[in-house]
Amino acid sequence: MNKKVFLIGMLLGTLPLGVAAQEVLKPDTIHTELRSDFLEELGDTTDLVVAGSGTGNWFISLSGGVNSLAAEGNRDYDKFIDRAQFSLRFNIGKWFTPVWGFRIQMGVGKLSGHHFTGGIYNIHDPLYDHSVIPEGMKPYLTEKNGHTWYHSKFAYMDWSVNLMTDAVRWFTKEKKPVGLILSAGPGFAHGFASRGVSASNSFAFNAGIMLNMNVHKNWDVFAEVQGNIVDESFDNHIGGQPNNRNRTIEGYAGLNIGVSYKFGGRKFARYAKVHPVTYESVRYIQPPTKVEVVQPAAEEVVTAFAVRFLIDKYNIEDDQKLNIDRMARYLKRHPEARLELTGFADKETAYPAYNMKLSKRRVDAVRDYLTKECGVDASRLVIKAKGDTEQVYSEDYRWNRAVVMRIIDNENKN
Known part of the structure; x- marks a missing residue:
């Protein structure tokens, strides 16, 4: 009888710890909000409209x-x-x-x-x-x-x-x-x-x-x-x-x-087979093992999304502006977050020096839209241009006609 009472007591004693652990391990706000904003049905071709x-x-x-x-x-x-x-x-x-x-x-x-x-x-x-x-x-x-x-x-x-x-x-x-x-x-x-x-x-x-x-x-x-x-x-x-x-x-x-x-106007969605750029996995550091002081686990969240461009173009199309607007809304809801913009070009467009200039124009276009149209402070943006020196997507070279936007925190500034 005493053994049963002891086991029941231990079970009841662990319930608060389970609840606290669930609080620590719940999905992070950044991942959840971006998922609701960005999740779309993806097509099978880069040109499906x-x-x-x-x-x-x-x-x-x-x-x-x-x-x-x-x-x-x-x-x-x-x-x-x-x-x-x-x-x-x-x-x-x-x-x-x-x-x-x-x-x-x-x-x-x-x-x-x-x-x-x-x-x-x-x-x-x-x-x-x-x-x-x-x-x-x-x-x-x-x-x-x-x-x-x-x-x-x-x-x-x-x-x-x-x-x-x-x-x-x-x-x-x-x-x-x-x-x-x-x-x-x-x-x-x-x-x-x-x-x-x-x-x-x-x-x-x-x-x-x-x-x-x-x-x-x-x-x-x-x-x-x-x-x-x-x-x-x-x-x-x-x-x-x-x-x-x-x-x-x-x-x-x-x-x-x-x-x-x-x-409803005349609007179309251009879908691409770009699942590598829609999301990157969200990683969590495990909560502290000490039970006495339960603190939320430190989190490292890296979420990426691409703004696509036509070949040899750096003007932003209407359907891609919608994606940037969603990212801007997220930044306004989370003033501690920063955004990294990395411009790319595919090797089929032109020679390396030209592609580097093209990727810089693309990333500048996204930066200007965020600051001038969306009201995002330029100090919260990290700008990079890679040209064709890096081909971030190997499945299809056309995917590299893009600017990749990544949410970073204040501690990750490089």
């Missing part, structure tokens, strides 16, 4: 303008511009990368045209043999140059799904205020019954070219030329004979001017 989650990079746009029908006989009666009618377009879409996106669009408007009948009328109406003039068409028939002309005007509605690409970003990775956007994709068009002819339907192919200008984080203005290719019978008339067409397609095209709203 993806859209953000949620509403990021989704957009809607509305535009208005004019378009005109290009069909058989029209050019013999008047000019393309003379047949211009009002049109309206609505789009919703998303950019997946700075180069590629998609949209779904709907267009409405009117089309007008002129064609001589050639004895063929209302090609879509099964009640006619196509040689009988419907009563509703007769008020819109006139004579000119020895031909009987029919003057059509009808409303239409079309839908299409487009693949989009910004041609400006084919040649630069930097964000530009002006874009040249090409689009193309399949669709469907419906012509409403009008002036004695029946409604018509046609599969369509839509293509366009847009000049886009960014005027605000969320707003763009644009001008777009686009057109639709449809079946020759879309305007209820075909050239040749009913069973012997002289061509198979016609179309309509026009110019629209409009505005676009981007939900």
